[in-house]
Amino acid sequence: MPYDTQPKASHFINGAYVEDTSGTPIDVIYPATGEKIATVYAATPAIVDQAIESARNAQAAWAAMSGTERGRILRRAEQIMRERNHDLSVLETYDTGKPYQETSVVDATSGADALEYFGGMAATLTGEHIQLGENWVYTRREALGVCVGIGAWNYPTQIACWKGAPALACGNAMIFKPSETTPLCALKVAEILHEAGLPAGIYNVVQGMGEVGSALVTDPRVDKVSLTGSVPTGRKVYAAAAEGIKHVTMELGGKSPMIVFDDADIENAVGGAILGNFYSSGQVCSNGTRVFVHKAIKEKFLTRLTERLGNAVIGDPMDPDTSFGPMVSERQMNIALGYVEKGKAEGARLVTGGARLDREGFYMQPTVFADVTDDMIIAREEIFGPVMAVLDFEDEDEVMARANDTEFGLAAGVFTKDLTRAHRVAARFEAGTCFINTYNDAPVEAPFGGSKNSGVGRENSKAAIAHYSQLKSVFVRMDDVEAPF
Ligand code: NDP
DSSP, X not given: XXXXXXXXXXXXXXXXXXXXXXXXXEEEEOTTTOOEEEEEEOOOHHHHHHHHHHHHXXXXXXHHSOHHHXXXXXXXXXXXXXXXXXXXXXXXXXXXXXXXXXXXXXXXXXXXXHHHHHXXXXXXXXXXXXXXXXXXXXXXXXXXXXXXXXXXXXXXXXXXXXXXXXXXXXXXXXXXXXXXXXXXXXXXXXXXXXXXXXXXXXXXXXXXXXXXXXHHHHOTTOOEEEEESOHHHHHHHHHHHHHTTOEEEEEOOOOXXXXXXXXXXXHHHHHXXXXXXXXXXXOOTTOOOEEEEEGGGHHHHHHHXXXXXXXXXXXXXXXXXXXXXXXXXXXXXXXXXXXXXXXXXXXXXXXXXXXXXXSSSSOBOOEEEESOOXXXXXXXXXXXXSEEEEEEEOOHHHHHHHHHOSSOOSEEEEEOSOHHHHHHHHXXXXXXXXXXXXXXXXXXXXXXXXXXXXXXXXXXXXXXXXXXXXXXXXXXXXXXXXXXX
């Protein structure tokens, strides 16, 4: 390994790396080769306890600092992340298999954006004054306390920052549990935050599988849980959090529609469909995996799509020219390949791809099915791999009803040159994040999250502040108290 991928220790607690080899070992596998690149150990109950205690002990003093002081530390961390972008991107590529071409512009950079944005916002967080004649009420915006972040494996650095930055800006402490599949990058985020001056105990990382997440979520000393994961896990975590009436943010899965009308710019629509299905080898929650294409342009769309997929550079993810890498794990690749078989069995037309690549690592081809119908499994279930389903439509009302006929509501997109239709369709989508003539943009300034089974709450933007703080109302009486007796 040209890079040292083995972390100094498995966990980061109270400002320092901590090891406990009595936990279950977790091998970290480089998806491009299948080789082991590191081992970490799942947190034992003692490690979980240590992380929660250190967060609890440190949080009040952190919340008592001014927003300007807290923000300054976050922005210093942002600077360090940007300076180390290359090394962080290489590590993210080892952890996830995503091409360096992507990780160098999307992962640590978007984490840094969150630190910059919420670092800047920390000083602006205020309550309000409500005058009631001579008397008044003022509100204090207060931290929640100890927040738990639980991450998925597709964007480990980004998720660690998208949850950490607003939590810390609001004066909370965080304990972050990365996915067991990608445990490396969150440790670097913790290291950088502390190098930037974060007090010990405010951002902790513990490793482990679902049991560790569950132990954190059910602990009465934890005040909030933010999960990025699948809908089934979301149900479990939400239910466990409900027992303790904890605050939650749920960023869950999707099966998002993308509608291409017959007046659309075909090149842009094909580009959007490629970004929304094959970026990160299709392992993106908001992907527009149900591509509804107007019958009049369907064959033209499929021809251009196939031609452009032929330009994908599939190979070594560390090569900056590679634009399509392996999937995160053998398990995830087999899940996606299993869906390809289901699509074929259900009678969908395989236009391109569909197979594992004959090389080491967990590579499968970018895959497109056409003539997909709404009832097919590949049109209903989240695949979380590079498998696009193209469905036909002719009428706007018909396609809207079909696009919304899903348990999910994470994202939705429309390609059309008709201005009023674009906004009408966006208004009718049952989804938290919509795109007009683009797909999968996720700038920190905009709220991100799902409706229906895709989630609760919003990440990024000013909206995230409401999910990491609570309001206290303070009534102030200037005149005498009038009591009945
Ligand atoms: P999972 O739901 O399998 O896991 C998510 C996280 O939850 C992991 O860290 C996992 O640990 C942990 N976990 C599992 N069970 C429990 C439990 N009972 N209590 C607490 N924590 C638990 O998702 P994946 O990691 O497979 O990620 C893919 C999913 O994430 C997809 O459905 C995708 O759509 C969604 N996602 C959503 C995004 C969004 O913003 N809406 C963004 C990215 C992904 P471990 O895996 O280590 O066992």
